[in-house]
Amino acid sequence: MPSFSMDNMVSILPEMIVLSLALAVLMFDLALPKDEKRYLAYFSVAGLAIAGYQTMNLAGLQLDTFYGMFVLDGYAIFFKVLFYIAAAIAILISIGYVKGQEMDKGEYYALILFATAGMMVMASGADLISIYLGLELMALSVYILAGFMRGSMKSNEAALKYFLLGAFSSGILLYGIAIIYGVTGTTNLAGIAAFIQSGQYSGPALTLAMILLVAGFGFKVAAVPFHMWVPDVYEGAPTSVTAFMSVGPKAAGFAAFLRVFTTALPGIQPDWTVIIASLAIMSMLIGNVVAISQTNIKRMLAYSSIAHAGYAMVGFVSGGMQGVSSVMMYLFIYMFMNLGAFGMVVMLRKDGVAGEELKDFAGLAKKNRTAALLMMVFMFSLAGIPPTAGFMGKFYVFMAAIDAGFTWLAIIGVMMSAVSAYFYLRVIMYMYMKEPEGEFELAAPLSLKLAMAVAVLGVLYIGMAPAGLIDFARISIAGMM
């Protein structure tokens, strides 16, 4: 057992920066007048940039700290960078929106930062206990954010639904952790793997625990059949929160999911491969097919988010260096394109109210060519059409599946991508081929434009030059695999 050393403090430096940032936002909030809260947003984004810089400085380190509770490795750093970018873009998207919806409070930004800290702990957790606590920190912050629009019944309903189902899924996850502890006598990921390797365990309890863990993490990444909450919560929550929610917690869920299953449970890989493969198929199938019939764009993107969890799981099933790095890359790309798509929904207001219906996009190209073009890029990317990043993400995920011998899984994925093109391209059809009705009002402050620029550059750059990202992902996990 290592004793307490400076390594401990070094390894949690990024977490400490983000947490101090959240606390500072809470404090500064008191000093700022009511309509100046946007400075907190700028402050948060600047702080996240500093955290990102510090985190990149730690790259290459491999620190096992806090008595096996916490690990700082390339894998964690990759996801932390993803979380910073996601949080920063989400905050930039929010600035104008929260003002319009009367939820312009300092706590909003603080909660996004708290959620980010929770996600970072999840990505760095080397013990089921610390992963669980990180998950709760993230989830609790996001429950509150979902209900931030206090005047709206829908937002209240979304928060309550998310909270109740989330608490239930946490319970299932904890039950799985408890059984694992009962069987192996430890909650440490490496310890669990060592115990399974030693061949002392017998009986199906470990498989049961694994299934319960799949259920718990499956809820967080919004995979079928644990997806029931997704459409209602995504639709009801404030759009800027939905943007954050659809990207951050999903990536964090995958970060913990992948780490637990590849480091603690490789001994029963055949068992979980079957389960996750069926989850992937169901998610791709139900997500894409049900999305076709949606008329509300937030609901459509909710089902699309379920489908994308399915694609990422295809890479998960493939396993190994190639599979895991393809999932990481997919999540990174998904972050840019999904935040971009939600950013456009945030931007669009019609006749004075938020434009959340598909028909609100009708004729957008005639009114504002740039906005329509941006939305088109994001839709192309989500559908996986080259030269956008979405294509590259799917390419690497399906490639990994084929190389690992899951050709049939890749075939289903490609078929479902073709189905998904229908509802993504329908948005483009509405924008370009329909006549505009009503008065468009694009609420695009500079911050939102900046966020959209970052997102679209991310989508196009990775789409044309994916080598840098895939190398980053592969180097990150070189030590883990």
Added chain:
Amino acid sequence: MLLQTGFIYFATVIVVCALMVITRKNPVHSVLFMLPLFFHVAGIFIMLNAEFVAAVQVLVYAGAIMVLFLFVVMLLNIQKERVRPRVGLKWTFTAPLGLTLFGFLVAILVRSQYNGTQGSFTIEAVKQIGNSQAIGQVLYTDFLFPFEVASVILLVAMVGAIVLAKKRLD
């Protein structure tokens, strides 16, 4: 033998109380049935030589959380709950499903072996250094990191309660 009889007694009362909590029509009765439930859970902790956890269980759950529940139930003045039937048509599908799942869980857990590596805090070791001290020692060394994260979770819960429930935010 004594341990087993004790466990069977505590476990039976816990299950019965839990069933009473979810079947009572009057929410105040539901909450009151939680009181013996919490005490019997504490009883199980005592049998496991975990006096500290037992004391915390009584103090926090029976003392604080119970009272909070009662306050909320009384303040909300829930009358509608009394008349609405609780067992509906969908129970014909969900109840067998739930029972099957329960059967599976029991069958699997009974058939498995639990021979995991033992920690350093065996019953003898705990008796020697004292219960609270052992917990304190572990909490501030091995579990220091989760302990700190838990404190942040509590802070977030507090911020959330204020944001969502404060009468007027300005």
